[in-house]
Amino acid sequence: MPKHFALLLCFITALGFSGCATRTKMPSLDKAVTFAPADTPIYLMTVTLRNDNAPRYQPELLAVNVEKKGAIAKADRLNFTPDDEAEQEFEDEKQGARYFVRLKTPPGDYDIIAFTSLCSGFPFHGVCTAPLLASLPKEAAGFVYIGHVSATVRERKGNEFRAGPVVPLIDQAATGISGGTFDISVEDRWTEDQAEFLARFPALKNAEVRKHMLPAFNREKAQAWWEAL
Numbered sequence: 001m002p003k004h005f006a007l008l009l010c011f012i013t014a015l016g017f018s019g020c021a022t023r024t025k026m027p028s029l030d031k032a033v034t035f036a037p038a039d040t041p042i043y044l045m046t047v048t049l050r051n052d053n054a055p056r057y058q059p060e061l062l063a064v065n066v067e068k069k070g071a072i073a074k075a076d077r078l079n080f081t082p083d084d085e086a087e088q089e090f091e092d093e094k095q096g097a098r099y100f101v102r103l104k105t106p107p108g109d110y111d112i113i114a115f116t117s118l119c120s121g122f123p124f125h126g127v128c129t130a131p132l133l134a135s136l137p138k139e140a141a142g143f144v145y146i147g148h149v150s151a152t153v154r155e156r157k158g159n160e161f162r163a164g165p166v167v168p169l170i171d172q173a174a175t176g177i178s179g180g181t182f183d184i185s186v187e188d189r190w191t192e193d194q195a196e197f198l199a200r201f202p203a204l205k206n207a208e209v210r211k212h213m214l215p216a217f218n219r220e221k222a223q224a225w226w227e228a229l
Contacts, residue, residue: 021065021077026086027104029201041139043103044209045146046193049117049130050096051153053163054176058096059117059128059153061087066136069109078105079116085200096152100200103136110136112214115151119175126175128153128164130182131222137212143204145211148189156181161226184217 027042049059063079071077080103088098103112112132119126130151137146153163156179164177172178190211198204 020074021063021079022074023063024066024078024080026080026083026102028083029085029102029203039141040104040107041141041144043101043136043144043146044193044197045101045103045214046148046189046196047099047101047115048096048148048150049099049115050094050151051119051128051176051180053153053155053180054119054174055094057119057121057124057126057175058093059119059151060097061099062116062118062127064101064103064115065113065129066103066105067111067113068105069111069135078110088196100197105136109138112136115149119177121175124171124174126164126172126177128175128177128180128182130163130184131161131225132184132186132214132217133221133225134186134214134217137214139210139212143207143209145190145193145209147213148187148193149184149214149217150187151182151184153177153180154183155179161223184219184222186214186217188213 047061049061051058061082063081066078066080068076080101082099086099086101088100090097112134114132115130117128117130119128132149137144153176156162160181162178163180163182164172166172166178194209
């Protein structure tokens with residue numbers, strides 16, 4: 001399968017998984033930013049994505065899929081795309097990659113639905129979706145740290161939810177996605193993450209960052225979500 005055609009198929013598949021959504025940039029935390037806007041919070045989190053089922057094909061984050069509760073319109077679904085400041089590659093590529101995620105939503109109650117990623121390595125290109133299905137904490141404004149999410153693809157057993165769709169058949173199988181599932185955890189790593197965020201975004205040194213953790217990952221909820229797709 002030609003590389004560009006495979007990439008196109010993967011991108012279309014990713015859009016199908018996340019639904020019709022608005023592509024949204026992560027908020028910039030440049031030198032001019034010393035505090036979050038007064039009307040809405042900016043959420044900070046780290047995400048580590050790894051593929052142990054086919055280590056050659058490590059996930060590269062395409063989007064953080066966020067939805068307003070009761071979403072109906074395209075504007076209620078936001079796909080936050082990572083920028084150059086978001087990714088941290090590990091020396092050992094089989095460890096995957098870590099992302100420094102910043103989320104800023106319009107007013108309302110929102111859920112982080114999933115993390116959609118591309119697993120690419122010649123000659124195959126697969127798409128995976130790590131379901132989180134966690135409500136963003138209700139905060140009035142300011143910077144809010146919501147935790148570290150670790151999502152690792154492993155071999156699927158029984159009827160466990162798949163790490164991604166079955167098609168395109170060869171690419172999804174070769175990259176370990178259709179035959180894999182995700183192990184997902186949410187942890188408080190603020191001590192470690194704080195140092196990394198400050199190193200990447202010096203403007204945060206002058207800002208107060210509160211902590212309001214995401215709930216623990218609920219595998220049964222993710223399984224039900226997958227079965228209903």
